[in-house]
Amino acid sequence: NAGVTQTPKFxxxxxxxxxxxxxxxxxxxxxMSWYRQxxxxxxxxxxxxxGAGITDQGEVPNGYNVSRSTTEDFPLRxxxxxxxxxxxxxxxxxxxxxxxxxxxxxxxxxV
Amino acid sequence: xxxVTQMEGPVTLSEEAFLTINCTYTATGYPSLFWYVQYPxxxxxxxxxxxxxxxxxxxxxxxxxxxxxxxxxxxxxxxxQVSDSAVYFCALIWADYKYIFGTGTRLKVLA
Numbered sequence: 395n396a397g398v399t400q401t402p403k404f405x406x407x408x409x410x411x412x413x414x415x416x417x418x419x420x421x422x423x424x425x426m427s428w429y430r431q432x433x434x435x436x437x438x439x440x441x442x443x444x445g446a447g448i449t450d451q452g453e454v455p456n457g458y459n460v461s462r463s464t465t466e467d468f469p470l471r472x473x474x475x476x477x478x479x480x481x482x483x484x485x486x487x488x489x490x491x492x493x494x495x496x497x498x499x500x501x502x503x504x505v
Numbered sequence: 506x507x508x509v510t511q512m513e514g515p516v517t518l519s520e521e522a523f524l525t526i527n528c529t530y531t532a533t534g535y536p537s538l539f540w541y542v543q544y545p546x547x548x549x550x551x552x553x554x555x556x557x558x559x560x561x562x563x564x565x566x567x568x569x570x571x572x573x574x575x576x577x578x579x580x581x582x583x584x585x586q587v588s589d590s591a592v593y594f595c596a597l598i599w600a601d602y603k604y605i606f607g608t609g610t611r612l613k614v615l616a
Contacts, residue, residue, distance in 0.1 A: 437549075
């Protein structure tokens with residue numbers, strides 16, 4: 395039972411590079427979200443999706459794009475990486491009847 | 506708007522000590538409340554939850570009671586172990602699937 399799978403676990407980018415963080419869930423959850431975790435700030439919502447084809451912005455969306463072409467996948471794209479995007483990123487999925495399940499996280503460093 | 510406030514850490518305790526981590530919330534209506542735990546290098550895992558006033562969530566010796574009158578959901582454990590060392594997050598969800606997290610409290614238990 396895989397749950398929520400995130401890749402990669404670690405990534406170093408140069409300023410201005412782009413990349414995609416992958417997230418997949420196998421629980422048929424309708425809701426998926428991306429958070430970033432920074433020291434002293436807890437988890438902040440970047441983008442979320444309530445179902446395939448539907449996405450919306452969270453608290454800190456600037457510099458990130460998402461898409462939800464399938465129920466299972468919810469990739470997060472960094473368009474032009476900046477040092478301020480150095481963080482730990484978590485993907486989560488949930489349903490109306492379940493709590494949120496989290497991936498293991500991606501530690502991103504932008505130099 | 507909705508918000509969660511939890512006590513700042515770090516909290517350092519000796520093994521077998523009593524633990525309390527305070528959490529209060531602001532929300533209209535009646536949110537569901539959660540405690541998540543994050544062990545080093547891992548994602549968040551659900552520790553316990555309560556969905557209505559006066560509910561008590563419990564798991565692994567941890568307990569928290571949904572107190573509507575004080576808008577609180579304090580986490581307690583009677584005797585902590587070294588293996589409880591982790592970061593603990595209080596969270597709420599209301600009306601939709603978006604979670605609001607506290608900033609996290611780091612617990613360190615010394616042998």
